[in-house]
Amino acid sequence: TGSEDILGYYINVERIPNSCRDSSNRIFLKDREVLLSVSMAYYRVSISAYNKAGESPQAIFIVPDFSATDLPGQIHVNHQGTSVVVTWTPEYSPKCFVVDWGTSKDDMCMKIVTTATGNFTLGNFQPYKLYKMMVHASDVCQCESFTRHEKTFGVTHFYSVEGVPRTGPANVTILNITKHSALVKWTEIAAKDCLGFLQGYRIIYIDLSRKKSPAVTLNSSTTSYRLTGLKEKTIYRVGISGFTNAGEGPPTLSHPFSTPKYGNVEALCICVTQHLS
Numbered sequence: 001t002g003s004e005d006i007l008g009y010y011i012n013v014e015r016i017p018n019s020c021r022d023s024s025n026r027i028f029l030k031d032r033e034v035l036l037s038v039s040m041a042y043y044r045v046s047i048s049a050y051n052k053a054g055e056s057p058q059a060i061f062i063v064p065d066f067s068a069t070d071l072p073g074q075i076h077v078n079h080q081g082t083s084v085v086v087t088w089t090p091e092y093s094p095k096c097f098v099v100d101w102g103t104s105k106d107d108m109c110m111k112i113v114t115t116a117t118g119n120f121t122l123g124n125f126q127p128y129k130l131y132k133m134m135v136h137a138s139d140v141c142q143c144e145s146f147t148r149h150e151k152t153f154g155v156t157h158f159y160s161v162e163g164v165p166r167t168g169p170a171n172v173t174i175l176n177i178t179k180h181s182a183l184v185k186w187t188e189i190a191a192k193d194c195l196g197f198l199q200g201y202r203i204i205y206i207d208l209s210r211k212k213s214p215a216v217t218l219n220s221s222t223t224s225y226r227l228t229g230l231k232e233k234t235i236y237r238v239g240i241s242g243f244t245n246a247g248e249g250p251p252t253l254s255h256p257f258s259t260p261k262y263g264n265v266e267a268l269c270i271c272v273t274q275h276l277s
Helices: 143-149
Strands: 008-016 025-029 042-051 059-063 075-080 083-088 096-102 109-113 119-122 131-138 151-158 170-175 181-187 200-207 216-219 224-228 235-244
Touching: 075 131, 075 151, 083 131, 083 151, 109 119, 170 235, 181 235, 200 224
Parallel strands: none
Antiparallel strands: 008 025, 008 042, 042 059, 075 083, 083 119, 096 109, 096 131, 131 151, 170 181, 181 224, 200 216, 200 235
């Protein structure tokens, strides 16, 4: 009922995925803070308080976030249709490796690899879906010991088969229009719509005669571009598409915009002061 009645806390730390039963680690604490040294695998941390009357409901946290940064160069994934060959070169020779993979923290799979070669094949991957893979080294190969012993060797994201983006970028707007130029801005394509690793964007502009400009290719981190060489007093539309290694997706078309006949004219203010005698 109040903090003065709390005798201590129970903390359960369970690895995700968990291929062994009863492998969570339970910690008893009187303090309200604990430092956990764990690998980059997912963990379910459950915290409850207890007093003379019993134990409270649990507060549950999942760590870390699924979009954690890669550890580049450590794991190599070679695609073979819906299967992949995973290779790595370990810095030392642990007793085993623990491999996790999946599209989210809710569907992660786990495999214990006891060979020292750092090479194995996994299958049944779905095309056009982003997977995360983690490889951990451990000198103890029982599931209940991973929390204390495993160390993450590498993390990478991959597609078994890449596709083209299903949509173009959102919120395409045209700003700062002059006789011969205009600024285009857009919102990046959402990761779930890329269906592959987004390599960049292609921009074209079309006038009323349907004459297309040469395509401009930009990298994937760019979300604005100034069009130049436009004709004065002409109506245009801009099309922006994204592309992956598999090809180019459909473009998003902007609303029509018109370039003015004259350039920007600065306002001129003439002030007349009248002196009365």
